[in-house]
Amino acid sequence: MLAAGAAHAAPQPGAAYGDHMVLQRGQPIMIEGTAGGGAQVTGTLDGETQRTRADFQGVFRLTFSAREGSTDPLTLTLRDASGETAIGDILIGDVWLCSGQSNMELSVARALNSYNELRLSPDENMRLLMVPKFTAAAPRREFGEPAAWHAATPETVEPFSAACFYMAKKLRADNGVPVGLIHSNWGGSAASSWLSPDHVRTMFGQAALDQLQLYDHDPLAAAQAFVPQWYDWWRANDNGNEPWTNPDMLEWADIPKFSFWNEWRGTGLDTQPAANVWLRQSFTLTAEQARGEGTLSIGAIDDLDLTWVNGHPVGYTFGWGVERNYRVPAEYLHEGENEVLIVASNNWDTGGFFAGPERLFFASAGGDTVPLGADWEYSIGAIADMPPRAPWDGIAGLGVMHNYMIAPLGPMRLAGVAWYQGESDVGPAGYADKLHALFDGWRGQFGDQARMLVVQLADYGTRTSQPVASGWADLREEQRQAVLADGNAALVTAIDLGEPSDIHPANKNVLGLRMALAAEGVALPQPESAALDGDSITVTFSGVVGGLQAYSGPFPLGVELCGDSQETCRFVLARPHGNQLLISADGLPATRVRHGWADAPVVNLYDARDIAVPAFELEIVQ
Template identity: 40%
Template sequence: MSATCVPRLVVAVVLACSAGTVVADEPLLSAPFGDHAVLQRDQPIPLWGQAPAGEEVHVRLGMQDARTRADARGQWRLQLPALGAGGPYRLEVRAGAQVQQLQDILLGDVWLCSGQSNMELQVHRSLDSRSEIASAGNAQLRLLQVEKQASAEPLARFAKAPRWQLASPDSVRDFSAACYYFGRELQPVVGVPIGLVHASWGGTRIQAWLSAPALRGLGDYAAQLDVLEQRERDPAQAIAGWGKLWQAWWQRQPAVAGGQLPWQDEAAASWKDVQPSVRWIDPQQQDVVGMHWYRATARLTPAQAALHATLQLGPVDEVDMTWINGKAVGSDAGADAPRAYAVPAGVLQPGTNRIVVNVLNTYREGGIGGPPERQALVLDDGTRVPLQDWQGQPAPADVGTPPTAPWMATSGLAGLYNGMISPLAGYGLRGAVWYQGESNTFQPDQYAALLAAYRDDLRARFGSELPLLVVQLANYGAAPLHPQDSEWARLREAQRRTVADDAHSGLAVAIDLGERGDIHPANKQDVGRRLARAARHVVYGETLSASGPVALHARRQGDRVSVEFAQTGDGLVAYGGAGPVGFELCGATQESCRYATARIDGDRVYLHAGAVTGAQRVRYGWADSPVVTLYDRDGLPAGPFELPIE
């Protein structure tokens, strides 16, 4: 079962309010406004909703009021003057004979928490959860859970309106642990009400959280976005276009020998017979992490070949690209979702039809599920033609990670921004928290640009200086025995550099909070504490360090290299030894890297450089799951980094 992919994109139906006059019995205020809401203090207060077209709308909050008029589509929007922290208030909206009143409204600081499964992980799955849930209760801490929703177009309203809840054992249990512990730590320090808006989805790539304009601005996604737009007009042409893009990617891979095209390859030598089972088509390979090809046949009469048909594959774990007779017919993602693809006209032929499925699995078991009776061509007349003669072969081990169809919810483009962030656009926020990256570790070199684009995309919708707090990826996997390249380390470096380049961003280091055997570490309390500390430094102006010791630069001094640190609090310490471990000295290549002996002297760490002739770089914590022991006296770790030697 995949840890990085979840059910496929459900294209949202655009709600009636975005296309015509609003009916009279709808709420006048749109979500996220509701009873118990927290509105952002010290900023003009934006409000919006729906009313009969042309109707005057009158809004009152405490002693503040304003008026506007609903437009021809029944939409209205206005701002109230800024208010300081306080409440509770009653928020009243009138439009003609309609009246809506919201109770128990507070003015405070509102934070958006978003990301993938480590942000989604609930309080009941965190450390000491029974005690944490039982003790939850704070009327000054309010929670808003955004339901999972992907959409092909930006939504003006939530498909399912979320509602605000006071922090309590009932509301906290299934809420994001990282987000809740962050707010719990921050609220008593700041001394104002805190509102937490949680919108995350496990297994998601960052591209799904970026708007289409932001993705186009990166310059790498135009062709995929064109296919996504085409899908709304002509799904058959869109899948054909996507098939061409996927095939072009495959043919560019250096590991693909001799122009091999498995979706139309008739050669039998490299294909091995596999037997469908109730679990996986290849029961001899239960742990099929990586990419595999599968193929089967279905025989049709001329009359059957002329009918419309649906290809049913059963569940595929986790991403598939599927062809019939060399023509693309579908692509989707999800460990449990059965695949069912409409077969475009002209694809089927009398006699033997070849079905080819490429499957990418990134975590634990994977492949094509059973039982065999779920795998068939289902004709319009109800006939089920079974898929037979299954064969399989692995793709080259170093073929790389393929692109995924842009309409996929978790690994596609813009779908989660459209469904979960767009309806929030304009709501007053104090800042945003981002905990994501595991699903992008295959492209660390692109992540810095993607993260900066995500930050700027939020600021375009919630304020030009919106603070962004980023949780750096935790350690995961086996400890290294020698220096090695690491995509996880390179993605952490992208996170570090992106945050360091922006005065309104902060980093929460988590390199010591992970679990080697679990990609979802349970210690979210310390994640929350470190996020709150970063917020206190970056957002609220406290002089404490943001995230533990920060490496500034590395300089050669004779036969040593000196690494200078800032934000060291009461000084650097090394746990469990005379000096810190986790440092490497490197030349120009990965093969040149060697572990370095390190010694602390004040705010500096000195490294012996004799092990590497011509050392050019210092690396620290450079592995998927590094062993690191450098901390400050407050117990905060130095984060992973790579620096050139000056």
């Protein structure tokens, strides 16, 4: 249908191509778009003409020769037998994708010195594209809603990624060429949400990809295919009980009010909202209303729901602002009283009903609407842990953000990708493998030349006075190892830029400067080796300018020696010497040296450019 429609219109560029865009310098310029199926498409870019034929789905791709950076605006025309489309004010420069979760998403308006920065932000040669936040179970060619390129102004910069903007501001000052920035971020997202389908298959198996593809065209069938995993999980944690087969086994009470359950005073949910709560309601259908397939709408549930109608699972959705509209086959319905059963799962903050009862109703095939009302019953589940999540999960689903927020960017060449994510992945092992898969997927789409920048997580959490095990430190080390294993990547530490009590530190200004240096290929301080020589351990660094220095004292903080277990770790005194740290052996077992190994370490080790040494763990070579 899409191809047939395109046959009657002029060729159109892909979703991420448009007026005011920046195209990557020094690389073949690849333009993707749609036309009529099989149409001969001609493209002209500043006097260079290329031709191709659209495939049977109407997708075409044109490749123009590489160009040097330029502020002279160009025009691209696309034409076939049905007409012509022109795209103007195109610049040639460096294009960066900035992606990740909330710390990359954090806007200039929320960063430091925003008033002055916004006042000074206008730049006709910095262009910004904000990708709309949508998820999909399979790749899309269009964004969830139209997006457009804009020059940097106070209005366009204010909601844009602060880290990305400050990186670009430094790049503009250093290089003078135009910069294009693509903001594609989602707060709270997991790394797996940004994987391409091929890498979903590689990391999670064909069965997970099959479930995603099933969900894309039949959410009801996908939910029913996934629900047995949920059933197994509940039975394993609730002594084999199956409340969905016999809801009367639960103790039911009327909900105190139609609201988030945090407001249900005296229920226990007001003080401990992380829970699985059963909710039920009945609605009455006439014989005519029950004859055809209907739709059950239950508004938005915070965070996750599994919903049944008359004992049949009809939907499984994660997403605190996502409206649930579930298809209900006619064979699930009957004349008279029908029962809706929901188990709502909340992991953090508010839980349960997201808005008013007017959003909850059953719509029959004939168009009748039967309100579900506000007088629901509830029962607090025996399990408080979060259930298993489906592959199409709204915030941690497999590839769901790639499919709607990366795939539509098409094959445009990029200078690189700046990635700030990981808070949602703290805990489970294997983050380095996910980064490797992300790198591979981005280069497969945007070109082998794309440089990868990884922001090492900022300090956040409880301060400690003794060496501790740390999930945040583990993930920071996996970030470092993933960068080491890649030939064109850089680690940019934020270990000194965080706030122990705020997971969203505002100092993206300094972070952006460091990111820009890494983007330009400037070496930043990184640990290289740790070696035992007699009674001294020497830690050697690369990327140090002007020698290492410890602020506010003669010794760097947060340096540890460890044996084979966490219990053997202890803080030690280290002395900076040029690009090395010298540590006197203390006679205790020492196989590893650590720096900044805590959720929220206090660090004071920098080079002469005021760039902090990252958190790390190194094996000591004897």
